[in-house]
Amino acid sequence: MKFFIDTANLEQIKEAQALGVLDGVTTNPSLMAKEGITGKNNILKHYVDICKIVDGDVSAEVISTDFESMVKEGEILAELHDQIVVKIPMIKDGVKALKYFSDNQIRTNCTLVFSAGQALLAAKAGATYVSPFIGRLDDISSDGLNLIAEIRHIYDNYAFETQILAASIRHTMHVIDCAKIGADVMTGPLSSIEGLLKHPLTDSGLAKFLADYQKGN
Ligand code: G3P
Numbered sequence: 001m002k003f004f005i006d007t008a009n010l011e012q013i014k015e016a017q018a019l020g021v022l023d024g025v026t027t028n029p030s031l032m033a034k035e036g037i038t039g040k041n042n043i044l045k046h047y048v049d050i051c052k053i054v055d056g057d058v059s060a061e062v063i064s065t066d067f068e069s070m071v072k073e074g075e076i077l078a079e080l081h082d083q084i085v086v087k088i089p090m091i092k093d094g095v096k097a098l099k100y101f102s103d104n105q106i107r108t109n110c111t112l113v114f115s116a117g118q119a120l121l122a123a124k125a126g127a128t129y130v131s132p133f134i135g136r137l138d139d140i141s142s143d144g145l146n147l148i149a150e151i152r153h154i155y156d157n158y159a160f161e162t163q164i165l166a167a168s169i170r171h172t173m174h175v176i177d178c179a180k181i182g183a184d185v186m187t188g189p190l191s192s193i194e195g196l197l198k199h200p201l202t203d204s205g206l207a208k209f210l211a212d213y214q215k216g217n
Helices: 010-019 029-034 040-053 067-080 092-103 116-124 134-139 144-158 172-181 190-197 200-215
Strands: 002-006 024-026 057-061 084-089 108-113 129-132 163-166 185-188
Touching: 002 010, 002 190, 010 040, 010 190, 024 185, 040 057, 040 067, 057 108, 067 084, 067 092, 084 092, 092 108, 092 116, 108 116, 116 129, 116 144, 129 144, 134 144, 134 172, 144 163, 144 172, 172 185, 172 190, 185 190
Parallel strands: 002 024, 002 185, 024 057, 057 084, 084 108, 108 129, 129 163, 163 185
Antiparallel strands: none
8 A cells, every 4th residue: 555645844745754654645726725836847847856855756736627737737746756647537528637637648637526426537538546535534424434445346346546545534544444445545634643653551661671671781
């Protein structure tokens, strides 16, 4: 399972990269705004800064919603760095754009996916990654993990190569459950990665080992 971090915060990206388990970064316009990154040129520069930190794929989202503009915008994003994956929303023109980019060897991440049907369309259009938002489904009393399982089943039926990127991950149990189901990638906050480290028996066991070592020296 690949681990992506879902943030535009450079310090958190550096911290996850330093842990040695980071495979990529996802961003979106809200995450950019949260870091105070505004204006086209600043946003483009920020994507390049992220690519310099992480050794892996970096999703950069288009703002346009019509086919021609998405293509233009996506081509500019893809030109920025060979690690860039163009993030396209699951709308009708977005499906056309996914197909265009797939035909032109530009990698894509289809975002804002909330149903198995949308995920099937994204795979048919040749998306590199599909991003089902599991946390946002859970927020409205829908079962986000069940969606991951449905997509896994469908993609396996037809050997689709589109990778399931479980997004809107909120906590460590989402990560573990997605790994059990067989999501190819998870993207979440730094806390969802570092939270995997924690176990009270590890802490108490280590404290005892160190105390016993001290007794003998
Ligand atoms: O990767 C998608 C993600 O950014 C959405 O997460 O927490 O805003 O639902 P969230």
